[in-house]
Amino acid sequence: MAAAVGSDFDAATAPFRRELVVHCYRMLGSVHEAEDLAQETLLRAWRARDRYDERRASLRTWLYRIATNACLTELEGRARRPLPSGLGAASQDPDAPIVPDFEVPWLQPLPDTYLRRDQVDPAAWASERDSVRLALVAAMQLLPARQRAVLVLRDVLEFSAAEVAAQLDTSTAAVNSALQRARAALAQAAPRDTTVRAPEDRAVRETVERYVRAFEAADVDTLVTLLTDDAVLEMPPVPLWYAGRLDYGRFIARVFATRGGGWRMVATAANGQPALAAYCPDEAGVLRLHTLQVLTVTAQGIASNVVFQDARVFAAFELSPVLEPGH
The missing domain is CATH 3.10.450.50 (Nuclear Transport Factor 2; Chain: A,)
Structure with missing residues (x-):
């Protein structure tokens, strides 16, 4: 592992912890699971610190590889996290019984404290904010896990196709194909609404x-x-x-x-x-x-x-x- 990282693992990885939680949240739809997976990512990274080679990937890229694969493992065999509107037709009865269903792993909201308010670039802040909108995260839950990962890594985090291929142990062609399918599915599930306004408006x-x-x-x-x-x-x-x-x-x-x-x-x-x-x-x-x-x-x-x-x-x-x- 690079000396600068190895000398103080916590200090080297601390700047990435917040964004790893947000990444895991986009993948999983649960704040609590995202926190757990981000912690698991750092634990795995610490255990593998002697195998890290800074010549092959930046520390950030390496951590995202670990986090993404941890999320994919967590999602195996799991049902998606929906909102009620994703499960059936709307009710027209205002007196319908209010009966919670705790068997459904519901989509959870993300506190804004996880978002980078210190962004100097307004466009970067807007991009991060837009990438966690509740409707978008709900729509992403409809995608197969690997397509979801490719979409987030390419379109949100802006890793190159080659970097994503390395992170997911696949080919660049497979990444491009998965991205095309994910974009098409997402556009059909949740067309981009350009009239949504920022909270500070x-x-x-x-x-x-x-x-x-x-x-x-x-x-x-x-x-x-x-x-x-x-x-x-x-x-x-x-x-x-x-x-x-x-x-x-x-x-x-x-x-x-x-x-x-x-x-x-x-x-x-x-x-x-x-x-x-x-x-x-x-x-x-x-x-x-x-x-x-x-x-x-x-x-x-x-x-x-x-x-x-x-x-x-x-x-x-x-x-x-x-x-x-x-x-």
Whole structure:
């Protein structure tokens, strides 16, 4: 191993840990599994440090080879991680039973703390943000594991075809073929929506602020005006989901009728998108964490809201279980 790396393995690999987690997340769709696989990658690298040859590959390329193959092994025989909209038709019944399905390995959101806010190049920051959008990660789950790996390594991380071939122990021709198939499948599953706006966009901030005010006021009429005509509401681990302003609004009206008003929303961010932690008052008036809502905002309004109610997701975002007075 190169002396500069061998002298302090932790210091040499530390700059790559965050991006390895994000890479594993794109592959696996789970923050917790991504953390585990990134740690496993560094452990494997440490054990193989004497075999590393800096003349054959950079340290970053070598680590990505280990991480990608660890993910491929993890994905063998595994079902994809979906969102509810990927499992069946939308419901039109606002009173349908809300029954969680914990047997499904649901897609998880990624806290924005994993993304590089220190990017000097705005284009580089936008590229990383766009590459983890929730809808895109969900669509990538539809790809066979090796096609997913090729797509991420080539189109997101911009490794050359030759580098990817070396990482996956295959030929350049096979990499190019897999990339072509992956791009075609992804375009069919999730056509690129150029109207999606960045969280820092002023119009996005204003839309989210209006959504928060309407939600906290239990004002369904105003809330639905902020939605696109075909807005989608889904709620893992509940397989139930709704499409369109009318059904979205009817379901939210049911939520307020059942849980009452007095909700509070706390802004956060997930997958490069605006997100809100929703707190609902209990019988004693204590505001308790209820859900994490991840919004997709376009030029036409809020196009999607994926509402997560999972203790593991809450832990990943370090959300307080109770909202203290004054927050």
